[in-house]
Amino acid sequence: MKLEGVELRRVRMPLVVPFVSAHGIESDRDVLLIRACTTEAEGWGECVALSEPTYSSEYVAAAEQVIRNHLLPRVLVDARDGHLDTARSAAAMSQVKGHLMAKAAVELALLDAELQEKGVSLATHLGGVREAVDAGVSIGITGGVANLLDLVDGYVADGYRRVKLKIEPGWDIEPVGEVRTRVGDRVALQVDANGSYGLADAEHLASLDPFHLLCIEQPLADDDLLGHARLARQLRTPICLDESITSAHTAEVAIALGACSVVNIKAGRVGGYLEARRIHDVCVAAGVAVWCGGMLETGIGRAANAALASLPGFTLPGDLSASDRYYDRDLTAPFVLEDGRLRVPTGPGLGVSPLADVLAQVTTSVDYVRVGA
């Protein structure tokens, strides 16, 4: 199977509810899709970069440029004389520094095409062991406890197995306490600060301890592993890292320092699903629990996340929600909750593809790069 060309397509997907967190507001997802066209198959990848560089330094317009100008030339030269080999393409892309979300999107499209030809599902390729994965929901900062409680009631009624609340200074102890009182022990709770606190807030954050949260995610800045290790000694709530973990190596360092006892694995943040699996392996070996993070993906990225979350070390529910929590019309056949779980696709590759009519409706730009061009 030879790679013939790669399409870059931007789609605008309006969110059912705007997503507000310490890193800003997302009302529409401006998503970059990658389509790898080969002699035998068509593989899809989704770039999880947001429209602004507020979660990490990446943002969608820059990701498109890096892919077009720096990643594809390396992948396409490599593809000229041989069969498509995703691992080799990933190695070719590693010459470029950073831009992990851009690399992950290209890698996923190639992997989808390669696995379709082999007739193997992504879940099987990664080492998945579950047919369905526990669904959690991440709730943005709503500004108003009554509003928050309504949202929580709705999601609990839907069957979500875990609720994550975004927090920031000024929106933390009170709303979290109210939600715990409302749901009692019926549902697992956790919080995500997106790096909005400092070590000086340790005592304040310790007031979350009585709410027996599964974890507090990324309380301090991305690069502050030492701070997280110090904070961990002052909290009973386990610390989970998201933004800080960018590779299997940083996961090993964070664990060795005692900076976290839980890890959120997002393939986009770490450069792809192959590195995501290596992080899973590092964490399992160290006895650190992992769960699958999300970036408000469409059905394309969600299919891949469900496959990743089917690995044995994913023992906590992920930010993996049904399509209708994000979009009125998803790009793929919708993911639905079944007894609080999402089914892991079993078809070759991702096992899903975009619906042609939806894709046509939401597309804002398309570019195609041919091998040898």
Ligand code: OSB
């Ligand atoms: O920090 O986990 C995060 C969404 C966008 C950017 C960062 C984060 C999130 C979420 C998402 O919390 C959740 C989801 O995809 O359901």
Ligand code: MG
């Ligand atoms: Mg997070």
